[in-house]
Amino acid sequence: MAIAVTFAMAIAVTFAMAIAVTFAMAIAVTFAMAITVAIAMAITMAIAVTFAMAIAVTFAMTFAMAIAMAITVTVTVTIAIAIAIAVTMTIAMRTMMAVMTVMTVAATRIAAGIAARITAGIAACVTACVTACVTARITACMTARATARITA
Numbered sequence: 001m002a003i004a005v006t007f008a009m010a011i012a013v014t015f016a017m018a019i020a021v022t023f024a025m026a027i028a029v030t031f032a033m034a035i036t037v038a039i040a041m042a043i044t045m046a047i048a049v050t051f052a053m054a055i056a057v058t059f060a061m062t063f064a065m066a067i068a069m070a071i072t073v074t075v076t077v078t079i080a081i082a083i084a085i086a087v088t089m090t091i092a093m094r095t096m097m098a099v100m101t102v103m104t105v106a107a108t109r110i111a112a113g114i115a116a117r118i119t120a121g122i123a124a125c126v127t128a129c130v131t132a133c134v135t136a137r138i139t140a141c142m143t144a145r146a147t148a149r150i151t152a
Helices: 002-078 081-151
Strands: none
Touching: 002 081
8 A cells, every 4th residue: 555655646746747737837827917917007007197197297387387487577578568468378378388299299108118117017027926826726726636536
């Protein structure tokens, strides 16, 4: 019995590990990548868009108001109040719109860069974690089953 059980266990564990690891890795990687990419994209887009919009709006408003105020003060002092108001508002609005357009393009590029980096980081972490967990579970389950069958 001792020798039979020893050989049976050795053979069972060897085959079970080979089969279990092969299937476990195939299944784990497939599921891990699907789940990971979905979660990572959802989280990443939420974070990236929030940060990108906050940065873009802050910069755009700062630059636009600085330029608009500089033009407004200069024009208002130089020209009569009635003309100054009309001219200043036109220039300020056009300047602000131009700056907002430029900053929106910049913000989109910044957001894309941030999103790509965050997505890659989160995807790598989640993939590693999910792959390890799923592989461990499937390996343990298949090893136990194969060992039980071969031993019996």
